[in-house]
Amino acid sequence: MKKYMLVAKNTWSEMLTYRLNFVMWRVRTxxxxxxxxxxxxxVLPEKARIGDYTQALMLTYILGTxxxxxxxxxxRTIDIxxxxxxxxxxxxxxxxxxxxxxxxxxxxxxxxxxxxxxxxELTILFLILKPPxxxxxxxxxxxxxxxxxxxxxxxYFFVSVLLGFIGFWSPEVxxxxxxxxxxxxxxxxxxxxxxxxxxxxxxVFELLPFFYFLYFPLKIYLGQVxxxxxxxxxxxxxxxxxxxxxxxxxVWIKGLRVYTAVGR
Amino acid sequence: MIKKYLRIWFYMSLISFQISLISRFGAVVFTLGKLFRxxxxxxxxxxxxxxxxxxxxxxxxxxxxxxxxxxxxxxxxQFALRxxxxxxxxxxxxxxxxxxxxxxxxxxxxxLGGSDILDIPMILLSIILLVFAAGKISAISVFGVIxxxxxxxxxxxxAVAFHVFVxxxxxxxxxxxxxxxxxxxxxxxxxxxIDVYKEPLRGLLTFAVxxxxxxxxxxxxxxxxxxxxxxxxxxxIGIVLMFLSLKFWRFSLRHYSSVGN
Amino acid sequence: xSVISVSNLSKHYEIHKKEPGIAGSLKSLFARKYETIxxxxxxxxxxxxxELVGFIGPNGAGKTTTLKCLSGLLYPTKGRISVLGLxxxxxxxxxxxxxxLIMGQKNQLWxxxxxxxxxxxxxxxxxxxxxxxxxxxxxxxxxxxVTDLIKVxxxxxxxxxxxxxxxxxALLHSPKVLFxxxxxxxxxxxxxxxxxxxxxxxxxxxxxxxxxxSHYMGDVEELCKRVIVINSGKIxxxxxxxxxxxxxxxxxxxxxxxxEYVDPKKISDLGIVxxxxxxxxxxxxxxxxxxxxxxxxxxxxxxxxxxIEDPQIEDVIRExxxxxxxx
Numbered sequence: 001m002k003k004y005m006l007v008a009k010n011t012w013s014e015m016l017t018y019r020l021n022f023v024m025w026r027v028r029t030x031x032x033x034x035x036x037x038x039x040x041x042x043v044l045p046e047k048a049r050i051g052d053y054t055q056a057l058m059l060t061y062i063l064g065t066x067x068x069x070x071x072x073x074x075x076r077t078i079d080i081x082x083x084x085x086x087x088x089x090x091x092x093x094x095x096x097x098x099x100x101x102x103x104x105x106x107x108x109x110x111x112x113x114x115x116x117x118x119x120x121e122l123t124i125l126f127l128i129l130k131p132p133x134x135x136x137x138x139x140x141x142x143x144x145x146x147x148x149x150x151x152x153x154x155x156y157f158f159v160s161v162l163l164g165f166i167g168f169w170s171p172e173v174x175x176x177x178x179x180x181x182x183x184x185x186x187x188x189x190x191x192x193x194x195x196x197x198x199x200x201x202x203x204v205f206e207l208l209p210f211f212y213f214l215y216f217p218l219k220i221y222l223g224q225v226x227x228x229x230x231x232x233x234x235x236x237x238x239x240x241x242x243x244x245x246x247x248x249x250x251v252w253i254k255g256l257r258v259y260t261a262v263g264r
Numbered sequence: 265m266i267k268k269y270l271r272i273w274f275y276m277s278l279i280s281f282q283i284s285l286i287s288r289f290g291a292v293v294f295t296l297g298k299l300f301r302x303x304x305x306x307x308x309x310x311x312x313x314x315x316x317x318x319x320x321x322x323x324x325x326x327x328x329x330x331x332x333x334x335x336x337x338x339x340x341x342q343f344a345l346r347x348x349x350x351x352x353x354x355x356x357x358x359x360x361x362x363x364x365x366x367x368x369x370x371x372x373x374x375x376l377g378g379s380d381i382l383d384i385p386m387i388l389l390s391i392i393l394l395v396f397a398a399g400k401i402s403a404i405s406v407f408g409v410i411x412x413x414x415x416x417x418x419x420x421x422x423a424v425a426f427h428v429f430v431x432x433x434x435x436x437x438x439x440x441x442x443x444x445x446x447x448x449x450x451x452x453x454x455x456x457x458i459d460v461y462k463e464p465l466r467g468l469l470t471f472a473v474x475x476x477x478x479x480x481x482x483x484x485x486x487x488x489x490x491x492x493x494x495x496x497x498x499x500x501i502g503i504v505l506m507f508l509s510l511k512f513w514r515f516s517l518r519h520y521s522s523v524g525n
Numbered sequence: 526x527s528v529i530s531v532s533n534l535s536k537h538y539e540i541h542k543k544e545p546g547i548a549g550s551l552k553s554l555f556a557r558k559y560e561t562i563x564x565x566x567x568x569x570x571x572x573x574x575x576e577l578v579g580f581i582g583p584n585g586a587g588k589t590t591t592l593k594c595l596s597g598l599l600y601p602t603k604g605r606i607s608v609l610g611l612x613x614x615x616x617x618x619x620x621x622x623x624x625x626l627i628m629g630q631k632n633q634l635w636x637x638x639x640x641x642x643x644x645x646x647x648x649x650x651x652x653x654x655x656x657x658x659x660x661x662x663x664x665x666x667x668x669x670x671v672t673d674l675i676k677v678x679x680x681x682x683x684x685x686x687x688x689x690x691x692x693x694x695a696l697l698h699s700p701k702v703l704f705x706x707x708x709x710x711x712x713x714x715x716x717x718x719x720x721x722x723x724x725x726x727x728x729x730x731x732x733x734x735x736x737x738x739s740h741y742m743g744d745v746e747e748l749c750k751r752v753i754v755i756n757s758g759k760i761x762x763x764x765x766x767x768x769x770x771x772x773x774x775x776x777x778x779x780x781x782x783x784x785e786y787v788d789p790k791k792i793s794d795l796g797i798v799x800x801x802x803x804x805x806x807x808x809x810x811x812x813x814x815x816x817x818x819x820x821x822x823x824x825x826x827x828x829x830x831x832x833i834e835d836p837q838i839e840d841v842i843r844e845x846x847x848x849x850x851x852x
Contacts, residue, residue, distance in 0.1 A: 265703060268652065269647070271649050272646070275645060275646045275649055276646065279635060279638060280645065282637075282638055282642070283635065283637050283638065286637045289731065305678070321659050339689055357631065357632070358628055358631035359631070359632070359633065361593070361628065361631070362626070362628075362633040363596055364597070364598050364616075365596050365597065365621060365624070365625075365626045365652075366621060366647075366650050367618040367621035367622045367650060367651060367652075417805045425642060454660070497746065501816055512584075518600040518614075520599065520600070521538055521599070522593055522599060
C-alpha cells in the first residue's frame with residue numbers, strides 16, 4: 001500500500017517539476033471553460049430560455065461540468081499506450097507492482113493536483129463572473145452525486161486503459177484516443193446539457209457510457225433527477241462498469257501474450 | 265533561391281506524404297476524428313438554431329459562416345505548419361542539431377517541412393461550407409470576396425508568426441506541446457464571432473491574442489460590417505507580429521543549449 | 526594554413542536546482558535557484574587542413590560542447606572561433622555547405638524511408654550538382670559496401686548498416702571539415718574497426734579536416750596523431766600521443782610469467798607493482814630503468830616469459846585526468 005502512496009506523491013511532485021507544462025495545462029483548461037461559458041452567455045441573454053434552462057441555470061451547469069471534468073478526466077492512463085510501445089511495460093512485469101493499482105495511484109496524484117487547481121481557478125472565475133451557483137443541501141442527493149462520480153471515474157479509467165491497450169497490437173495509440181476525446185466533447189454534456197436534445201436522441205445518449213461522465217452526476221447534484229431515475233442510471237452505469245471490467249481483463253491477458261511473445 | 269526552397273518544400277512534402285502512407289491507419293483515424301469534430305460542432309449550431317433564432321445579433325447562417333471561416337484558417341494552418349507538432353521529437357532525438365547545421369533556413373524546415381496531404385479534405389470541406397453559407401446570407405460582393413481573401417492571407421501570416429514564436433519558446437525551454445495546444449485552444453474560441461464575448465475578454469481576443477483579427481474580421485469584412493480602419497489595422501498587426509516573432513526566433517537561437525552533453 | 530582557429534572560447538550554461546520532496550517542488554514553482562555551469566572555459570587551439578585531431582575527455586568534459594560551438598549550433602559565451610575563415614554562429618550558407626556534423630547514435634536519416642530519400646533531400650539542400658552527387662554516392666557506397674542497401678527502409682537495417690548510411694548522408698556534399706561526435710558509441714568491435722578505417726581512408730583521400738570526440742581509446746589510438754585532452758572544460762594537453770605518453774606516463778609495462786614461486790618482498794624492489802597474481806606479475810618501470818630491471822629479473826628469477834610494452838592509452842589518460850583533477 002505504501003508504495004502506491006509514494007507513487008501518488010511522486011506524480012504530484014512530478015507535475016510540479018514540469019511547472020510550465022502544468023501551468024499551461026491549467027490555463028488551457030480555463031480557456032476551454034471560458035469558451036463554452038461565454039458562448040452560452042451570448043446564446044441566452046437575460047430573459048431567454050432553451051428547454052428548461054434559463055441563463056442562470058445554464059451557467060451553473062457549465063460551471064459544474066467544468067469542475068467535474070477536472071475530477072473525472074484527469075488521468076495518467078493516457079501514457080499506457082506509449083509505455084507498451086516503448087517496452088516499458090516490462091518494468092512492471094518484472095517488479096512486484098500491480099500495473100492497474102500503479103495507474104490508479106498515478107491517477108490519484110493527478111486528480112488531486114487537478115482538483116486543487118480547478119477549485120482555485122473556479123473560485124476566482126466565480127468571483128469575477130459572478131454566475132448563479134446552486135448549493136445542494138439534500139444529503140441523499142449529495143450521496144448519490146458522490147456515487148455517480150465514482151462510477152464516472154471507474155468507467156473513464158477502464159475506457160482509457162482499453163484505449164491504451166491498443167498499444168499491444170499497434171503503434172497507433174493516439175488516433176483512437178483522439179476520436180474518443182472528440183466523442184466525449186459532444187456526448188458527455190460538456191458543451192451543452194444533454195436534455196436540450198430531442199427526446200428520441202436523448203434516449204440513445206442515455207444508454208452510452210459518456211452520458212454518465214459529466215451530465216448524469218451534475219444533474220444529480222442539481223437535484224433534477226428523480227430517485228427512481230438515479231437508480232436506473234446506476235444500473236446502466238454498473239452494467240457498463242461490469243462490461244468494461246471484463247473487457248479490460250480479457251484484453252490484458254491477450255495483450256500480454258502478444259507482448260511477451262515479441263520478446264521485449 | 266526561391267526555386268531551391270520550392271524544390272526542398274516539394275521533397276519534404278513528398279517525404280511527409282510517404283511517411284503518412286506508412287501509418288495509413290493512424291492518418292485515417294485522425295482525419296476521421298477531425299471530420300467528427302467539424303460535424304459535431306455544426307450539429308450543435310443546428311441544434312441551437314432549432315431553439316434560438318439569433319445569437320448575439322447574428323443569424324444562424326452567419327454563425328455558420330464564421331465557423332466555416334475559422335475552420336478554413338485552422339485547417340490551412342495545420343496543413344502548412346504540421347511540422348511544428350513534431351518539434352519536440354526533434355529536440356529529444358538530436359535531430360534538431362542536424363537541421364540547424366544545414367544550409368537551409370531552419371525556420372523554413374521546422375515550419376513547412378511536413379505538410380500533410382490528409383489535411384486537404386478539411387480545407388476543401390471548409391470552402392464548401394463557406395460557399396454554401398455565403399449563399400444563404402444576403403448579398404456578397406466581389407469586392408467583399410477580394411477583401412476576404414486578403415484578410416485570410418493576413419490571418420495565415422499571423423498564424424505563422426505565432427508558430428515562429430512557439431518554436432522560439434521551444435528552443436529555449438523544450439516546452440512546445442502545451443504552448444501549441446494553448447494557441448489552438450485560444451484560436452478555437454473564434455469558432456463563434458468574438459463580439460459575442462464580453463469585455464475585457466473581447467478586447468483581449470481582438471488585440472492581445474489576435475484571434476478576432478484572424479478569424480472574425482475576414483468574415484465580417486465579406487459581410488460588409490468591418491470598418492476600413494480595422495482592415496488596415498489587421499494588416500499592420502500581421503506585419504508587426506511577423507517582424508517581432510522573427511526577432512524572437514533569432515534571440516532564442518543564441519540561447520540554444522542543445523541536448524545530450 | 527589553419528582551417529580551425531579557436532581563441533579563448535568559453536561556454537556557460539544556467540541550470541536550476543531543485544530540492545527533493547513536496548516542499549522543494551512547491552518552492553521551485555515560485556523561486557528557482559540558478560547555477561552557472563562552465564562547460565567550456567577559455568580554450569584555444571589551431572587546426573590545419575587535413576589534420577585528424579582527437580578530442581578526448583571524460584563525460585561532461587566539454588568535448589561535445591566545443592564541437593557544437595565549432596559547428597555553429599551553440600553561441601559562445603566568450604571568445605572567438607573561425608572555421609574556414611568564417612564565424613560558425615553566423616551560419617552563413619557558404620560555411621554550412623562545407624562542414625558536416627555526425628553524432629553517434631543520433632540519426633538524420635528518415636526512419637521509415639529508404640536512405641536514398643534522405644540523400645536526395647540532402648542533395649537539394651546542399652545544392653549538389655547531379656553528376657557530382659552520383660559520383661560521390663557511388664564512391665561512398667562502394668567504399669562502405671552498402672550499394673544494394675540504399676533502397677531498403679532504414680528501420681530494417683542493422684545498426685552498423687544504419688551508421689554507414691548516416692555517413693553517406695553526411696558526406697555527400699564533400700565537406701572540407703568533419704565534426705564527429707562519439708561516432709563509434711554503441712557499435713560492436715568489428716563495426717568500430719570498420720568505421721575507423723573508413724574515417725582514416727576518408728581523411729587520406731579527400732584531405733578533409735576531421736575533429737573527433739570520443740572516450741574510447743581505440744578511436745584515438747588508431748586515428749589521431751594529435752590529441753587534445755579536455756577535462757572540466759579546460760584543455761590539459763594538446764599534442765601528439767607519443768608526447769602525451771612521454772609526459773604523463775614515462776614508463777613501460779613489464780609482464781613476467783614466473784616458473785617458480787617468488788617471495789613478494791623481493792618483487793617490490795624492482796618497480797611499481799601493478800598486479801601480482803602468481804605466476805603473473807605486471808610492473809610499471811620508468812623508461813630509463815627498463816633494461817636494468819628486465820635483465821635483473823631474468824638473472825635472479827626463474828622466468829617462463831617476459832614482455833615489455835608501452836602503457837595502455839587508457840591508463841595514460843586516466844593518469845592525465847588524475848593529475849588535472851588533483852590540481
